[in-house]
Amino acid sequence: MDVWVKDNFRFEQTREKKMKKFTTLMAVFVTMSGVLASQALAECRGHGFPPGLQLVRSLLELKLTEAQQGQLLTLLDKYQSAMETQQQALWESRKKLGAVTHQEAYNEKDIREAFRNVSAAEEELTLLRSKVFHEAKAILTPEQRQKLEGMMAKRKHFHEHAGPKAFGPEDRPSGQ
Numbered sequence: 001m002d003v004w005v006k007d008n009f010r011f012e013q014t015r016e017k018k019m020k021k022f023t024t025l026m027a028v029f030v031t032m033s034g035v036l037a038s039q040a041l042a043e044c045r046g047h048g049f050p051p052g053l054q055l056v057r058s059l060l061e062l063k064l065t066e067a068q069q070g071q072l073l074t075l076l077d078k079y080q081s082a083m084e085t086q087q088q089a090l091w092e093s094r095k096k097l098g099a100v101t102h103q104e105a106y107n108e109k110d111i112r113e114a115f116r117n118v119s120a121a122e123e124e125l126t127l128l129r130s131k132v133f134h135e136a137k138a139i140l141t142p143e144q145r146q147k148l149e150g151m152m153a154k155r156k157h158f159h160e161h162a163g164p165k166a167f168g169p170e171d172r173p174s175g176q
Contacts, residue, residue, distance in 0.1 A: 062144045071139045090121040
C-alpha cells in the first residue's frame with residue numbers, strides 16, 4: 001500500500017486500485033480512438049500501426065491533470081457496460097455473418113439479414129464511441145482540444161494521402 005501526503009491530505013492506494021485506474025485510463029484512450037480507428041482502418045486498409053496505440057501516445061502528449069483523469073475514469077465507468085454489450089453484439093453478429101456466408105447451401109436472404117445485423121451493431125457501437133469521444137473531449141481544456149484536433153488533422157492528412165496508394169495498379173497481380 002502506498003501512502004503519500006499532498007496539500008496536508010493523506011492518500012492511500014492499494015496496488016489493485018492503481019491497476020484498475022491504469023486499466024480504466026487505458027480503456028479511455030482506446031475508447032476515444034474508436035471513431036478514429038474505424039476511419040483509419042477503412043482508409044489504410046490494414047496497413048500501418050494500430051490506431052489505438054497511436055492515440056494513446058497522442059493523449060499522453062495532452063498531459064491530462066489528475067482531475068481530468070478522474071473525470072475520464074468516471075465517464076468510462078458510466079459507459080463501460082454499454083460498450084461491452086455493443087462490442088459483444090458486434091462480435092456475435094460478425095460470427096453469424098461468417099457462418100451463413102460459408103454454410104453448405106447458398107441462401108441470399110440469410111446472408112443479407114446477417115449483414116444488416118452486422119451493420120446495425122456497427123452503427124450502434126460507432127454512435128456510442130462517438131458519444132463517449134465527444135463527452136471526453138469536453139473534459140479537455142481549449143488548448144488540449146486544439147492540440148488533439150491538430151493531431152487528428154495530421155492523421156487524417158496522412159491517411160488521405162497514403163490510403164489510396166496502398167492498392168494502386170502496381171499492387172495488382174499481372175493480367176488484371
